[in-house]
Amino acid sequence: MAVLIWGVTIVLLSFAVHVALWRMRLPRRQTRALLLIFSACLILSLWSLSIAQGWDGCPRWVPLPMGIAQYVHIAILVAALALAYVTTYSAVEVDSPSLLIVLAIARAGREGLEKARFEQQFSDDVLVRPRIRDLVRDGMVAVDHGRHSITQKGRRFVAIMIAYRTLLGAGKGG
Amino acid sequence: MASGWLHAMVPMFGLGANATVHVLMRRFAGAGMLRSLFVGFGAGLAVTAAGECCLDSLYPTTLAEMLGMAAANLLAAAALGYSYFHFVNLGETARRVRILRELREAGGELSERELLARYSARFIVQVRMERLLGNRQVVVRNGRYCIGRCAMLLSSRIIVAMKRLLLGRAGEATLFVDR
Numbered sequence: 001m002a003v004l005i006w007g008v009t010i011v012l013l014s015f016a017v018h019v020a021l022w023r024m025r026l027p028r029r030q031t032r033a034l035l036l037i038f039s040a041c042l043i044l045s046l047w048s049l050s051i052a053q054g055w056d057g058c059p060r061w062v063p064l065p066m067g068i069a070q071y072v073h074i075a076i077l078v079a080a081l082a083l084a085y086v087t088t089y090s091a092v093e094v095d096s097p098s099l100l101i102v103l104a105i106a107r108a109g110r111e112g113l114e115k116a117r118f119e120q121q122f123s124d125d126v127l128v129r130p131r132i133r134d135l136v137r138d139g140m141v142a143v144d145h146g147r148h149s150i151t152q153k154g155r156r157f158v159a160i161m162i163a164y165r166t167l168l169g170a171g172k173g174g
Numbered sequence: 175m176a177s178g179w180l181h182a183m184v185p186m187f188g189l190g191a192n193a194t195v196h197v198l199m200r201r202f203a204g205a206g207m208l209r210s211l212f213v214g215f216g217a218g219l220a221v222t223a224a225g226e227c228c229l230d231s232l233y234p235t236t237l238a239e240m241l242g243m244a245a246a247n248l249l250a251a252a253a254l255g256y257s258y259f260h261f262v263n264l265g266e267t268a269r270r271v272r273i274l275r276e277l278r279e280a281g282g283e284l285s286e287r288e289l290l291a292r293y294s295a296r297f298i299v300q301v302r303m304e305r306l307l308g309n310r311q312v313v314v315r316n317g318r319y320c321i322g323r324c325a326m327l328l329s330s331r332i333i334v335a336m337k338r339l340l341l342g343r344a345g346e347a348t349l350f351v352d353r
Contacts, residue, residue: 002242004245005242007250022340069178069179070182072179073181073246084254087256091333092333092337092341096330099334102311102312105319105320105321112320115317122296122299123295126295127298128273128293128295128298129286134270135270135273140270141277149277149282149283150278154274154277155274155278157274158275158278161275164261167197168207168265170266172275173271173272174267174268174272174293174297174298174301
């Protein structure tokens with residue numbers, strides 16, 4: 001029970017810290033900041049639990065982890081939940097084209113949205129150029145005299161994606 | 175205790191089963207991407223549950239402890255499966271991945287104009303509309319696009335609510351989204 005209770009508590013604590021920090025100031029690299037928050041909360045919490053275990057005054061009803069294996073187990077649970085949240089957050093940080101499309105159609109109500117009007121609204125400025133800027137910010141693309149070139153970091157990342165797509169027998173995507 | 179380490183590893187076996195079943199279904203059963211992902215996810219949870227049952231029979235403990243451990247591991251396996259789904263989806267739909275692929279295939283370098291000629295907003299919208307129409311999330315009535323099944327709309331509204339909570343705005347692009 002200690003694994004479940006402390007795993008969920010640490011994730012909720014991390015989320016609270018995340019919301020509080022975001023209210024104060026939005027980090028430039030949001031995903032990296034999120035990973036740092038989850039890691040810091042995990043490390044501090046596990047350290048606190050290890051201290052509580054050696055403390056005679058700790059109430060008996062507090063379920064403490066039994067042995068290193070349970071500390072590792074808590075870390076695995078927190079890492080899994082953190083990873084799930086960070087992948088969801090990417091849809092919060094960046095507008096998904098499918099989300100924009102569906103919301104545009106929903107906003108038009110029961111009558112629906114004319115195809116012609118619909119097709120005018122989604123431009124390269126909305127859907128493509130921001131993603132190119134993200135790649136430059138993250139060091140995966142470099143810009144020099146108007147030429148965009150893929151960096152080593154970008155090559156490594158896309159190589160993993162291509163390899164897995166090949167394994168799945170899938171095409172380019174996008 | 176050995177049981178502690180074994181319990182800790184169970185969600186990883188679940189993730190392994192998830193990915194293995196997904197890949198096998200794609201390569202040998204010719205299943206569609208979405209269907210094979212869902213089946214793989216189910217297999218991951220099933221392996222996790224089976225692993226927990228085996229360990230509980232080998233190392234019995236109190237009912238509360240067994241239920242707590244099973245809940246923790248099923249939660250971890252579900253979270254890992256969800257993340258795996260999104261990893262695969264990155265290759266399927268992520269614009270940044272496609273942009274990197276276009277640059278790589280062009281020998282590593284393109285001007286912005288050349289890049290947009292290969293991968294543009296028009297193409298992005300076309301592909302997504304085909305997907306939304308294929309899944310009946312969007313339907314065509316009297317030549318106009320209308321909402322069909324509501325799963326995508328519900329997900330979109332949840333994401334917008336999270337954007338308002340965390341970012342104080344509905345999105346990067348305000349068109350059609352700000353109310």
